[in-house]
Amino acid sequence: MKYSKATNYALHTMLHLVITEPEQLVSVHQLAELQKVSPTYLSKILTKLVKAGMIESTSGANGGYRLSRKNPDPSFLEIIHAIEGKASLFECTQNHNSSCLIQRVMVHAEEQMEDYLNNRKMSELAAEMKAWHSSRTE
Numbered sequence: 001m002k003y004s005k006a007t008n009y010a011l012h013t014m015l016h017l018v019i020t021e022p023e024q025l026v027s028v029h030q031l032a033e034l035q036k037v038s039p040t041y042l043s044k045i046l047t048k049l050v051k052a053g054m055i056e057s058t059s060g061a062n063g064g065y066r067l068s069r070k071n072p073d074p075s076f077l078e079i080i081h082a083i084e085g086k087a088s089l090f091e092c093t094q095n096h097n098s099s100c101l102i103q104r105v106m107v108h109a110e111e112q113m114e115d116y117l118n119n120r121k122m123s124e125l126a127a128e129m130k131a132w133h134s135s136r137t138e
Contacts, residue, residue, distance in 0.1 A: 007083045009035055010045050014079050017055060017067050018122040019129065025064030045083065052082035077117035 013031050020026055028046060032039040046065055049055045054074045055065050071078070089110055092100030 003080065003084060006045050007080055009037055009042060010049060010079050010083045014074060014122050015125060017065065018126045022067060025058055025066055027064040048082050054078065054082060073121050073123045075118045076120045077114055080117065
């Protein structure tokens with residue numbers, strides 16, 4: 001199972017925005033530089049996150065991105081769905097009139113994974129990062 005690179009960049013971007021002060025705006029160039037990716041490419045990803053209501057954008061010379069006030073603690077699954085959509089990862093290729101037994105197994109596995117990802121919040125990961133960094137500086 002593999003998600004696109006866009007999802008990877010979206011997850012890392014969201015983690016950075018979660019650890020940033022809530023009112024501080026971060027430019028697309030700063031976010032792109034952190035991940036060593038093109039600002040143009042990252043901008044397309046950020047547009048999807050804005051449309052999904054996870055981040056807010058402010059235009060202008062001092063503009064940038066920050067977490068949405070409406071959803072300041074997104075789950076991993078919300079971020080993945082914003083980038084990848086909600087289509088199933090597996091599609092049965094057999095043309096059976098009855099339901100595909102393999103499809104049932106795959107859907108069940110996917111539901112378990114989605115349940116886990118839905119229960120993991122970016123804020124939890126940010127707290128783990130802060131604790132890890134604190135322990136290394138002591």
